[in-house]
């Protein structure tokens with residue numbers, strides 16, 4: 001994200017529960033012709049096609065072999081190669097801040113009370129590539145209810161483990177460590193927001209964020225913090241890692257938005273890993289029907 005330009009390999013896509021939504025989006029997008037060409041980024045977009053009616057999930061190999069996880073290196077194949085020895089057992093998650101039931105949970109005790117759900121979501125990286133991923137996890141809202149946040153809790157902050165001896169990237173000053181992310185409370189409580197523990201019905205591989213990572217499907221992929229070891233309820237908007245690193249390029253909200261370009265590349269189209277042709281990016285990554293109301297009245301250019 002700091003170093004590379006977006007897009008490398010082509011790519012495919014869907015979401016059983018959102019199939020109907022895709023159909024509607026498809027109809028909307030199919031009617032739109034390629035827009036005027038202003039410079040090379042517009043040229044890229046001009047070749048982008050509307051989405052297929054059904055988007056099929058990416059393969060296990062694609063999802064586990066093409067990753068962003070800077071604790072294990074900055075190349076897409078580094079996380080798979082360098083995270084093999086990373087220890088995810090035992091694992092504790094600290095829940096603290098403005099909450100009635102702060103506690104240190106063993107991972108197993110944290111997840112035991114809930115039923116795991118399988119959900120196929122579109123995943124859109126800020127670097128303008130995308131995948132369709134069958135996650136397994138727990139709606140974050142269910143966990144949060146158990147912790148009983150106080151009314152003064154306005155945001156949730158998530159922190160990745162700090163383990164430089166196992167995460168070689170943390171010995172380098174590429175980013176501020178440990179990686180931190182945050183959500184507004186209503187975003188955290190939204191039924192689409194998932195605490196992920198698995199992939200394709202199996203335990204989450206290390207390179208995808210084992211044992212516990214966040215997925216917010218209408219936001220850019222960097223919001224999906226991996227290897228979470230702390231969940232804090234706070235009253236102020238947390239500053240997330242990418243925002244600290246480059247505040248002009250990455251914001252707190254990071255909602256997928258084809259109308260607001262990254263300063264260095266277009267966000268109006270994307271390259272689906274495994275496919276040849278670029279496709280148009282959808283507002284809120286295609287989940288607008290479910291989430292647009294969260295941002296009613298907000299200037300999404302300012303709150304990028």
Ligand code: MTE
Nearest residue numbers: 067068069070160179208221222224225226
């Ligand atoms: N979490 C941590 N701790 N460190 C990271 O470097 N990268 C983010 C996000 N979560 C990252 C992270 C980015 S930029 C993306 S696109 C997604 O993880 C990639 O998730 P995936 O590898 O499972 O596709």
